[in-house]
Amino acid sequence: MALQQLTAQRLFEGWQKRFSHRSKTLQCDMQFSVYLPPQAEFHQVPALYWLSGLTCTDENFSAKSGAQRIAAELGIALIIPDTSPRGEGVPDAADGAYDLGLGAGFYVNATQAPWQQHYQMYDYITQELPKLCQANLPLTAQKSISGHSMGGHGALVIALREPELFCAVSAFAPIANPVQCDWGKKAFSAYLGEDQCNWDVYDASLLMTKLGSQLPMLVSQGEADQFMATQLFPEQLRQAAEASGTPLQLEIHPGYDHSYYFIASFIEQHLRFHAGYLLNNPLVE
């Protein structure tokens, strides 16, 4: 599996890198970013996978979160994929809408035309990308996962469905019950078809109610988030956790909105939370 390095920049004694590769799963060329902490020059390090939200590429989190300073201190690599397949021949929303198509893959495996050939983001994130990173970067097998909004939905769904892949999960302002909100209904009906029975396996609140989880799980939500009441529904996640006995740490932060300013304010807490499990040292948190 060939990986082409596009850029490399020194950052907090480590390296911020951008790679390109041909994705067999998505049938297009993909780019992703990686932060390698200084420790990776001497030994393998664990990795946190970060899933971004609507309209993002791998560059939003890389440039705006400020995560690298803490990742360098803790010795954790950050793997930051794109949010959809891209390139010539990859379909987009007919009207160029921001919440479907390019930049809006929703981390599902599409089954419907014209999406199903390329929009296989669930398999890309859970299978192809980790294999590629493991084979080409100085990483241990330890992984955890986090994300924002659409990416928070992706992180929770993936961790609930495949808990053996990760040692912890967290999310910022996740779309917690997508089958009930306009963003989710629009994307799922396009990618998965009108039969809502096929949507449930991509809904964190429904999955949690059904399966429960003992995975360490932290969710942060801004109370002044402009999307909280219409698209995110954190209360549904809280109820699902209570119903299933899932030890969800759900924190509501007064005054914070949906932006990367919120993420930048709490990313240190999230990285220390993940480090407690990635480094097998609960005292780090």
Ligand SMILES: N[C@@H](CCC(=O)N[C@@H](CSC=O)C(=O)NCC(=O)O)C(=O)O
């Ligand atoms: N353009 C839209 C909102 C787009 C938006 O807010 N995107 C968020 C993620 S929202 C859920 O997945 C984001 O992370 N944007 C990138 C950034 O750098 O801020 C609208 O106008 O409502």
